[in-house]
Amino acid sequence: MQNILFLGGAGFIGSNLIHAFVSDNQYRIFVFEPTFANICRLSDIDNRITIIRGSIADFDLLKCVIEDHRINLVVHLVSTLIPNSTYEDFKREFENVVFPTSRLMELCADKDVAFIYFSSGGTVYGNSAIGTKFCEEDKLSPISYYGLTKQMIESNILFENRRRNLKYLIIRPSNPYGVGQSLNANQGFIAVSLGKIIAGKPIEVWGDGSIIRDYIFINDLSNTFYKLIKNGINNEIVNIGSGYGYSINDIIEMFHNFIDIPFEVKYTDSRNVDVNSMILDISKLKSLIDIQQTSLEDGMRQFYYNIGGK
Numbered sequence: 001m002q003n004i005l006f007l008g009g010a011g012f013i014g015s016n017l018i019h020a021f022v023s024d025n026q027y028r029i030f031v032f033e034p035t036f037a038n039i040c041r042l043s044d045i046d047n048r049i050t051i052i053r054g055s056i057a058d059f060d061l062l063k064c065v066i067e068d069h070r071i072n073l074v075v076h077l078v079s080t081l082i083p084n085s086t087y088e089d090f091k092r093e094f095e096n097v098v099f100p101t102s103r104l105m106e107l108c109a110d111k112d113v114a115f116i117y118f119s120s121g122g123t124v125y126g127n128s129a130i131g132t133k134f135c136e137e138d139k140l141s142p143i144s145y146y147g148l149t150k151q152m153i154e155s156n157i158l159f160e161n162r163r164r165n166l167k168y169l170i171i172r173p174s175n176p177y178g179v180g181q182s183l184n185a186n187q188g189f190i191a192v193s194l195g196k197i198i199a200g201k202p203i204e205v206w207g208d209g210s211i212i213r214d215y216i217f218i219n220d221l222s223n224t225f226y227k228l229i230k231n232g233i234n235n236e237i238v239n240i241g242s243g244y245g246y247s248i249n250d251i252i253e254m255f256h257n258f259i260d261i262p263f264e265v266k267y268t269d270s271r272n273v274d275v276n277s278m279i280l281d282i283s284k285l286k287s288l289i290d291i292q293q294t295s296l297e298d299g300m301r302q303f304y305y306n307i308g309g310k
Contacts, residue, residue: 003070004229005030007056008077012181013118013173013221015041017075020222022048024230030069032056041180057100063107073114073229076101076153081146082187083123083273090145098149102156109164114234119154121172121239121280122213123147130212131245133281136172136237144273154237167234171225174241174280178218178303190215190251194304197255197263207270209249212277214241217299220292227289241280242293254297259304 004021008014009031021027022045029049033039039051050069054061056078065071078101081093108115125134126141142148160166181188183195193203224240252265285291294302 001026001028002072003028003030004073004075005032005065005069005071006075006077007032008079009033009075010037010039010042011077012041013176013218014075014077015180016178016218016222017077017225018042018049019045020226021229024226028069030065030071032062032065055096055100056104057096059100059103059107062104066107066111066113071111071113073116074104074108075116075118076104077118079146079149081149083144083146084186084271085145087145090149093145093149098152098156101153105156105160105166106164109160109166112167114167114169115157115160116169116229117153117157117171119150119170119172120147121174121241122278123275124150124154124172125275125278127275128277130277131279132277133243133279134239135281136239136284143275146273161235169228169234170237171228172237172239172280173221174214174216174239174278176216176218176221178299179306180218181303183307189213189248190300190303193251193255194300194307197259197261198308200261200263202264202266203252205248205252205265205267206274207248208267209252209265210247210276211270211274212245212247212279214243214245214279215296215299216241217294217296217302220294220299224285224289224291227291231289233288236284236288238285238288239280239282240285241282242296243280243282244296245277245279246296251296251300254300257297258301 010033032052035053124140157168177190181191
């Protein structure tokens with residue numbers, strides 16, 4: 001039996017990851033969330049998990065949780081930033097997330113607890129030539145505070161591994177989409193666009209729609225992560241994506257293939273925090289586990305019908 005503590009587990013990614021584990025009786029799941037956090041995405045399994053309320057800045061509370069529940073793995077998904085966050089947002093993130101996370105890593109090293117961190121394959125690598133794929137050994141050159149923060153925590157993890165033999169796994173996911181993702185947020189192009197279409201509002205595109213991203217269906221991300229943990233993969237940095245790139249305009253064209261509702265697209269000025277192309281090389285992932293992938297259009301179609309699309 002392994003006891004897993006998910007920090008930020010009630011969000012879009014975390015809740016889907018947890019659903020991949022609850023049917024396996026080899027794991028006991030604990031979810032650590034702020035008092036104000038909405039945990040509705042976990043309501044269908046709330047009798048199979050333990051919810052703990054608190055702040056990751058409360059080191060004493062986290063220490064008690066890890067010791068009292070004999071936690072074996074900590075999965076860190078906490079972030080308050082998005083790619084267009086400001087410097088003021090970055091300062092708050094450093095105080096409320098980055099520094100507390102550093103203390104938590106030391107605790108995990110002391111207690112021989114594995115530390116699993118969800119970084120960002122979409123922002124830590126920075127810009128690249130169109131069609132180039134990023135592999136885990138490539139230089140990190142983020143161009144947003146969101147990506148910079150992820151890089152800082154990654155560097156701290158590797159430091160604690162060298163210094164105190166912290167067991168770790170760094171996950172760099174591409175752009176996940178699917179059930180549970182907010183249709184009214186300010187990130188997640190596929191989800192936000194579907195929300196606009198259903199509401200009869202125009203899709204907003206920053207730039208000319210040519211920027212390229214690697215997308216992964218949330219079910220595939222969750223199942224892949226489960227297999228990595230089940231197979232005991234540690235002390236690795238792993239990209240999780242599709243290995244394929246699609247432009248914003250490609251996605252809009254796919255919408256037309258399965259959505260009968262007419263919709264408008266408005267192109268606005270591009271943003272300097274958006275990389276021009278991001279495709280992940282998943283060769284390492286394939287060498288570690290067997291993976292299954294849902295095609296982008298099939299995944300989008302499933303997402304659309306699940307949220308009530310017709």
